[in-house]
Amino acid sequence: MSKVIIVTDSTADIPPSLAKHFDITVVPLKVHFGDETYHDGVDLDSDGFYKKLSESDVMPTTSQPTPHQFEEVYRKLHDEHPEAAILSIHLSANLSGTYQSAHIASQNVAEEIDVTVIDSKKASYAIGVIVVEVAELASGGSDKEACLERVEELLDETTVLFMVDTMEYLEKNGRIGKASALIGSLLKIKPILSLNDDGEVYPFEKARGNKKAVQRIIDEFKKRFGEDPVHVGISHANAEAEANALMERLKTEFHVEKDVVTNIGPVIGTHVGPGTLSLSFARVK
Known part of the structure; x- marks a missing residue:
């Protein structure tokens, strides 16, 4: 088992097969078409979204996961891998409240679970590049310090x-x-x-x-x-x-x-x- 578990959110736009291969946990954001709410990549995929966008008279809006949703994810991962550290890498805090929700959740579980929340300051697969590179390191057995060092490099140069x-x-x-x-x-x-x-x-x-x-x-x-x-x-x-x-x-x-x-x-x-x-x-x- 890897000493480090990687969490991100759906705005990283990582192909599901790649997320599965590197055991990356993806927390979905939400898309709203009027009164209809969908979870990004869960009950509304890209094809369905662009079809709906072309047919809808309503401009969609978006919202971030709640701190409670992140807390549930962190606790579940900790229950499955109690010795592992969690690195949680997310959409730019200047574009969304996702990072803030994850940060609040990490503070709520700080006494029990080792969670480091990182603002990628990126969006779409610019986050994905960072997440996939670090997840590959983690899957090879690299420890938290090595993964964080690589995150810092990637934040600078991606x-x-x-x-x-x-x-x-x-x-x-x-x-x-x-x-x-x-x-x-x-x-x-x-x-x-x-x-x-x-x-x-x-x-x-x-x-x-x-x-x-x-x-x-x-x-x-x-x-x-x-x-x-x-x-x-x-x-x-x-x-x-x-x-x-x-x-x-x-x-x-x-x-x-x-x-x-x-x-x-x-x-x-x-x-x-x-x-x-x-x-x-x-x-x-």
């Missing part, structure tokens, strides 16, 4: 750049100003977005059209990672063909040691909308 098909969802969910969304749509500008050191969405650059935006992202990753071996994740919102084609291109231009193409799930999809492509890179040790 880079995400993403493109949205429309700025409508970012604007409606309060992630970007109405004027910026309108101007971008009128000029057919493709914004390249990222997350800053505080885990907030910011405009990295603007390009005219998809082709130029993709090339700019590739150029930026070449500058940052060069020929180093990398773990690359592409998460997509109902754009699987584009994501797969882009991954094949990346494999010819980078030293890709690990590659994951995954769906942007319902919660992140609520905020970025269909057609989004997100690229996450980290060095492999």
Whole structure:
């Protein structure tokens, strides 16, 4: 048994097969369509979400797990593995209250269970890269200190750049100003977005059209990672063909040691909308 158990949340957009392989516990956030509530990845998957989004007159909203839900997860894992430490790695605290819920839960069980809660300051598979890399270490028998050291490295160097098909969802969910969304749509500008050191969405650059935006992202990753071996994740919102084609291109231009193409799930999809492509890179040790 591993000395360390990894917990994350559904916004990490880790493929279920990968989560199962590394024994990663995923706590779901919720998506609300009016009075209907769904658990991200549990009773509403990506395909069902984007279909519902296209048919619904209601803009969905999202909510984080409660501290009680996290506490139940921590207690269950502790009952199953009483000697293990738990590392709980979550969506940027500046984008969601998920980290805060997990932190409160960890304080509630602190006298009984060794739980360390970490703000990834990332979203989607940019969290997933960190979680999967650390879960692989843990599955190999690395202790808590070694896993935390690797987390710190990955928090510093994991880079995400993403493109949205429309700025409508970012604007409606309060992630970007109405004027910026309108101007971008009128000029057919493709914004390249990222997350800053505080885990907030910011405009990295603007390009005219998809082709130029993709090339700019590739150029930026070449500058940052060069020929180093990398773990690359592409998460997509109902754009699987584009994501797969882009991954094949990346494999010819980078030293890709690990590659994951995954769906942007319902919660992140609520905020970025269909057609989004997100690229996450980290060095492999």
